[in-house]
Structure formats: C-alpha cells, structure tokens
Amino acid sequence: MENKKTNSKNTNPQKQNLIVDFFNEFKKDKTGMIGLSILIIAILMSLFEPLILTYKEAPKRWRDINYWQDNPVSAPPVWVNFFQKEKASITSHIDAISFETNYIDGRLNYKILFEYDYNFDKSPVDLIFHLNIRGNTGLTWKITRPDGETIILYDGLYNSTGNLRISAFNDSKNRILRFYRESVPVIFSRQAESLITNPIEILFNTKKDDMANDFLALKGNYEFEITGEFSETNGEIENPYMVLVGSMSGLMGTDNMKRDIFSGLISGLKWALFIGIATSFIAVIIGVMYGIISAYFGGFVDGFMQFIYQIFIGIPVLPVMIVMSAIFKPSIWTMIAMMILFSWTGSVMTVRSMAMQLKEETYIEAARTIGAGHLRIIFNHLTPLLLPFSFASMALAVPSAIVYESSLSLLGFGDATIVTWGQILHDAMKGSAVLSGLWWWIIPPGILIAILGMSFAFLGFALDKILHPKLRNR
Template sequence: MEESAWRVLLGTWPGRVGVALIAALALVSAGVLLLLPLDFGRVWNDPSAWADLPKAAPPEWSAYLLGVRPSLQREVELEPVVRGDGYEVLEATFALESDLPPSHLIVKVRSVSFQRDPPALLIDLIRPDGIAVPVARVSPPGPRAGESPPFLRYAERPLRVEVGPGSEGVAYMSRELAARYGVQLSGTEQPSHLLFGAPDPSSGRLVVLRGRYAVRAAFYGSEGDRVGSVSVVLGGSHYGLMGTDGVGRDLMLGLMYGFPVALGIGLFASVLVTSIGALLGLLSGYYRGAVEAVIQRAADVVANVPLLPLLIFLSFVLRPSVITIMALLVAFSWPGLAIVIRSMVLQITPLPFVEASRAMGSSDLRVMLLHVLPQLAPYLLAQTVFFAPSAILAEAGLSFLGLGDPTIPTWGQILELGFRTGAVFTGYWWWVIPPGLLLALTGIAFASLAMGLEPLASPKMRRQ
C-alpha cells in the first residue's frame, strides 16, 4: 500500500482502531506459533496431558476479586531423608494458607526398579493437627514371563494414584474427624475437604486446616531395589488466567491457539474468494459474449444455493477439517463479488486510457492487468477485509454445531464443548464468555479496518 493510502487509512478513527487490533492479533498469533508446538491439537485432545490439572476450575484472578485466597496448583517433590540398601524414606513439606482446599491430591511414582520381589511404597499425609493419613499404598507388578532383572516399572509414564471417594485415605479421615472432633458427616463431603479440613469451632462446618503439611513415603524392598522419584500434585481450586474445562485443559492455551487458526481461516479464505471472484468478474466483464453468459449464469446458480444448510450437510458428509471448511466457503462465496466486479469492468473498459492501450496493440492480458485491475484494487482490498470475519464466524458456527475440525482447538469448538456439557447452566462463565468475546473482538477489528479502507474504495468519501 502506498504512503498516501496509509495516510488515508490512519486518518480515520476506525482505521486506526482496526490497524491496532489487527496488529495485536497478528503479534499474538506469531507468538503462539513460536511458543506452542505445531501439533498442539494432538496434545489438546490427549486427556493424559491434562490429568494433573483441576477440572472446571475458574481463573485465579476471579477468586481475588471475591476476596478469597485460592489454593494454587503445585507439585511437591519428595526428597530422601533416610536411605539404606532396599529401604528409603522420602519426605517433603508444604504450607497451606488458602481459604479453599486443594481440588485433589495425586501421588506420582516414577522408575521403580527391583531385583526379585516387588517392593512396597507407603505414602502418608501428615496434617498440622498430627493426623497421619494413609493416602497411597503402592506395589508394582511382579516379573513377567521371560523378563530378567533388574525389573523396571513406571519409567516411561509415572504411576498416578488419585486420592478420591472410597479411597483408604478418605475413609480414614472420615473416621478420624468423627472420633477426634465429633464431626457428624453427611457422606457427601468432597475428599479434599476431608483431607485438608477441620471443623470450625463456631459453625461446626469443615473449613481449611491451615498450617504446614508433610508428605512421607517409606520404600521397603530388597537389596538393590530403588525408587526414582515420588511427588505429590495438589490441584488448585482455581487455575491460570482463563481456568480449565471439564477435562482439565488449560483454556488459556486453547484460546491462544485459536488466534492463528482464526486469522489463518479468515485471511486464506478471503484472499481466495476475492481472487476467484475478481478473476471471473474481470473475464466476464471484459470479454462479454459467451464467456460472460457462462460465468454469470454459474454465479446466479451458486449465489442462490442456501449456504449455511449446504455447509452443514457437506461438513457432515465429508471429513471435518479446516481445509474442508475453507474449501466449502471459497466454493460458494465468490458469486456476489464476481457480479459486482463485472459491472465495474463494464464501466472501466470504455474509458479513454483503456481504448488508447487497445489501439496501441496491447494484448488483452496487458490491458486487464495494467489498466483495468488497478482501478479495481481499492475495492478488492476492502472486500478482502470485509469477508475475513465472515469466514471466521462461519467456521465458528460450524464448530459450534459440532461440525468443526476435531483435531485442533478453535474458539467455536470451545464454545460448543461448553454448551454441550452445560457450562452455561452450571455457571462456568470462563468457559463461554472469553471465546465469545474473542470472536466479537476479531469481527470488530476487521470491520473497523474495512471502514477505514472505505475512502480508498470510494474516493468521494475522502476529506477534501
């Protein structure tokens, strides 16, 4: 774009806002492509990659706005304090000063090796009030047929033991709270409230027992037996900047990955639609006759096809993917532009400079590229910007209907999953509002840029 065109674009408030927003979206998209792996969709759809994170946890900042100190996500690594041949004690301490208990407690054991019989690993949570809660009892599988020592277990993937309902630790704490504090439990208490709670003296209800906790692991084996590492994951009551979904996925990462996906769909689809529509409109307006009749009748037929039902049907029949969605959008979105470009070419071709070029013996291709197309360029640029949000919203609409590409996270897919799992009715606002706002912001960005480009497409609108 020439310097004068930039001056016209930046001379209006919509143009400045549009340029600023598009630049911000582009910078975020570039950062995401540099920081996140290109196959992030595989990680996003792998539940084991998010197994340690809390499920449906709100953002951390929302707790501070309510004046509540949340329990933050952390993993505590146990360190050896006593080590012998076939015997080892590991221990770690952590402070709990939050108003809310951790959402869950997970024990992770890695790389257990033994020579003969499987060793035993006993893990206890020691509370500030002195109660030692047995949270995990681990014994790896014994030797397999044809396997020779040393036998190695949990090397590639750690063993995860979640202390949940019905576990030994939860049942133990139910008995201890009743015996020590006289608490009458309803049986519906969350495991984390039992593990990290104590009765409030005034109300009698369970509240967080603040103080310093310890986790102790005792490893019993034979000579030469070893345990690689033991850690404890304390799930946060709140998580990150955007919270998590029902699977435990970090919504911040999914929303960030949606930036390059949305911009890629919008820009590629709009450029292809504009190119095809401009080419067919230019050919039909310049050559007239049979070429014009064939192109315009084809445009009339395609333009009268109901786009949304057809997109839904073809997305259902074909394998859902971003490429399929863009191909369908391009295939059925060019007729309107081709019809308008044809009418513009009919007005341009009789102009004196075009007739003079023809009289000098210029080829049709030279006339179209050097004399006709430059007159259409401002309008085509504006149409490219105008169509981008339509393509983004079309993909989001198909994803919201469950017909999007399941291999990559998009804003429409996050919305669809939130609605499908009842996020709106259960109050999981962080699952629905952010992707909706990002879709609206992207539409505003392109609309503002298009409004700033209007003086270029229509010189009458330029300020004198």
C-alpha cells in the first residue's frame, strides 16, 4: 500500500515537470508566442464582447435597418480626421443637461435642454431628437445658434406610444429654408431650392448671403430646447436624447446600410474562433482515430479504409461545399458539418505511419498476451501516445476552416442569420465597396481573417517543432 501511495504521489510532479518543460520549450519559439498572444487577445475580446461593442444589440439586429437609422451612410472612421486639414463632424450622442417636468391641472408639462459645442469644419449629416412617450402631446423643438439666432425646428402634435424620432433633415427642412430666406436678400433667397439644398448645412452655417452654396462652419455652443404638454392626464415621457449625425462615425466607419463595422467585426470574432476551433478539433480527432484503426488492424481493413481515404482526399472541397450550400439552406451548422466531412483526412497518413510502428512494440504484444482487447489497446495504449502529435495538426487546420467559411459567405452561400467576417465582405462586394472607395468596409475584415489564421499557423509550427524534434534543426 505504501508503494502505491508513493507512486501516485510521484505521478503529479512528473506531469507538472512535463508541462513546465513543454512551456519552457515553447517560449523559445518567438512565432509561437506571437500566435499564442494573438489567440489570448481574441478569446478575451470574445468573452468581453458585450463590454466592447459600441452597439450592444448588433449581433442580434445586424440586418435590422431601424436599429441603425441614426448612423450616417458609408461614413469613414473617426480617426481619419487626424489626417485631414479640415475636420469632419463626428457622430455623437447628446444627453440632456436639464429635464424638468411638472403637472398643471393634472396634465404633464415638460422642458428638456441640450447643449452641444460644435468645433468642426464640415457640416453634419443630420440632427435627430429621440423621446420615449405615451399619450397625446404638443411638442416644440427649437435651436439657439452661437450667433443668437433661434430657429423652431418642430412644432406640432404627436399621438402615439413608443419612440418619438424627429429628424431635422426630413422634418425641419422647410422651417430651416424659411429661416434662410428671411435672413438674406431676395436675390439670394432664390438659391435655396427645397429639392437640392441641404438644410443641415444652413443650420450649422455662418449667417451670410450665400449660405445655400458656401459652407463656413459656425462654431460654438448650440442650445436646444424641447417643451411640450400632454392633453391627457396619464401621459408619460422618458429617455430624451439627441444624435448629431456626422460625416464620420465609429472606429471602423459604417457601410451603405448605416451599420457600424466595428461592431460587426467584434461580433464576427467569436464565430471565427468557434468555426475554426470546433471544425479542426473534431476533424483531427476523427482523422487520428481513423489512422490508428487503419494501421492497427492492417490487411483488408487497412486496404478498404485507405480506399475510402483516397476518395475523400481527391474531392475538391470548396466546389463541393458551394454545391451543397446551394442545395441545402445555408446554415452555420451545415457548414461546420461539411468542413468536418472533408477535412478529417489531413492527419490520417501521419498518424497511420506512426501507429504502424507502435503496434509492433513489445508492450503492445504483452498487452495482447495478457488478453487485452482491441479497443483497450487502441484507446489505452496507442491513442494517448499519438494524440499529442495531432495538436499541431489542429492548430494548422484552423486557418483553413476560417477561410472556407469566409469564402462561402463571400460567394453568398453563408449563414445570413449571424455576423461573420465573410458576411461583411459579401455585403461589401454587393454594395460595390471597391468602386465606391469604401476601403474601411473591405480591408479590416480581410486583415482580421489573415491575422487570426496566421496566429494559429504560428502555433501549429511551434507545436510541430516541439512534438517532432527532428524539425528543430530544419
């Protein structure tokens, strides 16, 4: 009993020493450490996705047009401003500085104040006011510019329950054009045609005769006041805010559907990791077991299994996956299943050759002598020895899985219900991003696919060197 306890106690230190030795060897490979660092960062970003996302509901509402309605169309990233002499306006969320409510004759009255310090050289795209409301209310929205001019942007009745959204570009255009015509001589007022004149450029323009044609930003503090009264006693109001829609938006800009590309890239990261790791892990495990069984039994079994292997290895994967995706409804799960179906062949021959050598070892013969069955020998003696050598194959198989999914999505055969980098590239292709010069819609997802694939490739090469010592001197 004492010997058994001593042996069991010595087992853990031996395992710990193996892990420490492995990691010390791994640390010597710089590319492996780079790959591991990138992978850790990617995993952390996936875990903390809700905290990182600019738009929290982006994964669920990626194709919901209403969710993105306050964003500008095809706007470049905000950091592009650093490289421009004239600074473009940036999309900003403006909270109320004052929100007063009181009751007169049992009816709710309210007054909401906003302030915004405008310091850009180019005009915004729109100015939008939001308010959650229930009941019938009269509402007035006015702006006081830095030069003291006051413009009533909206004055009317609202009868509904839900989100009240007033766009200065759409709902206040005639009022802003009236302000222009009243502010300039008659000969210039004719320049403001309602069909072609941008009212937002007049709203944030310095007061002058040619306001309709020449924009000179009126910088300074803009004040916004919203006042109203409910016609009923049970009216409710909450969550007032404004959005200044700039010509630049977000860390990665927006696409032609006003979607925030940064949120799409972060949402697609978890799917890239899941598709790559799940596909490669299952496919390599299948390949390892296939190679071991083929080598162990030999003879007819080996010949038949190698015949099946030759059939699968000769099938062109991507064309077959395209045909299968066209026949069946595109789904992320069917894509993973198809990739596993055609990717398990990668590690078969390497494992088979190693298993053929191991099955001739004396301890395998001894196991047979004492009556060990085939399954016991395969799972207890061969698999534990050969499985570690498949780790490198797993890492090297991940980039292929990511590229396959991206290729299918790019061609329009991906799962449109989720956000993946391939889907973003597909939308960019359909939206003529290249012809329109929307580089921020194309380059970031392409770079992320390359970086994530490269990180797993680095890991695979490092593991290959450690687990196959003969490669160290190559």
